[in-house]
Amino acid sequence: MKRLIVFDLDGTLAESKSSLDMEMAALLNALLGIVKVAVISGGNWPQFEKQLLANLSQDERLKNLSLLPTCGTKFYKYESGWKILYSEDFTDEEKGKIISSLHQTIGRSDFKIRTDMGRTD
Numbered sequence: 001m002k003r004l005i006v007f008d009l010d011g012t013l014a015e016s017k018s019s020l021d022m023e024m025a026a027l028l029n030a031l032l033g034i035v036k037v038a039v040i041s042g043g044n045w046p047q048f049e050k051q052l053l054a055n056l057s058q059d060e061r062l063k064n065l066s067l068l069p070t071c072g073t074k075f076y077k078y079e080s081g082w083k084i085l086y087s088e089d090f091t092d093e094e095k096g097k098i099i100s101s102l103h104q105t106i107g108r109s110d111f112k113i114r115t116d117m118g119r120t121d
Contacts, residue, residue, distance in 0.1 A: 002035060009041035014051055017043075025055040032061035040068040045076070 010016040013024055020028065031037055039052060048067050056062070062078040069076070073088040090098070106113065 004036045004038060005031065006038045006040065009039050009043065009048070009052060013039065017047075017051070019051045020055040022055075029057050029061060032056075032064045036064045036066070038066040038068060040072050042071050044069050045074070048076075 007013050013028065014020045028037070039048070041047065043051075045067075048069055052067075056065075065078055067076040067082075068074065075085040075087075076082050077085055
């Protein structure tokens with residue numbers, strides 16, 4: 001028997017940016033009663049709360065659920081509540097370097113950034 005089943009949230013468990021439907025919520029609740037489940041998505045924690053957790057039974061089965069927001073750069077596990085086990089965040093310096101590099105690269109290209117419905121700056 002499988003010990004862990006991993007799903008993507010958007011486009012797999014639910015339509016993109018939508019909540020689980022009732023059938024999927026029931027199936028996932030049943031699955032959590034027999035095996036560990038992990039759900040990964042590009043979205044952040046609020047998306048998981050709204051799309052996934054709001055539609056699941058709030059009981060001991062949540063201990064079998066692991067959540068991996070932002071493409072797995074964060075990891076949440078349920079104990080007596082949701083606990084973050086890790087979060088791989090960029091430092092302000094790293095963010096600045098990435099943004100600066102993007103601006104430099106765009107500046108050297110013919111690419112025009114659209115800022116308002118087709119208007120280019």
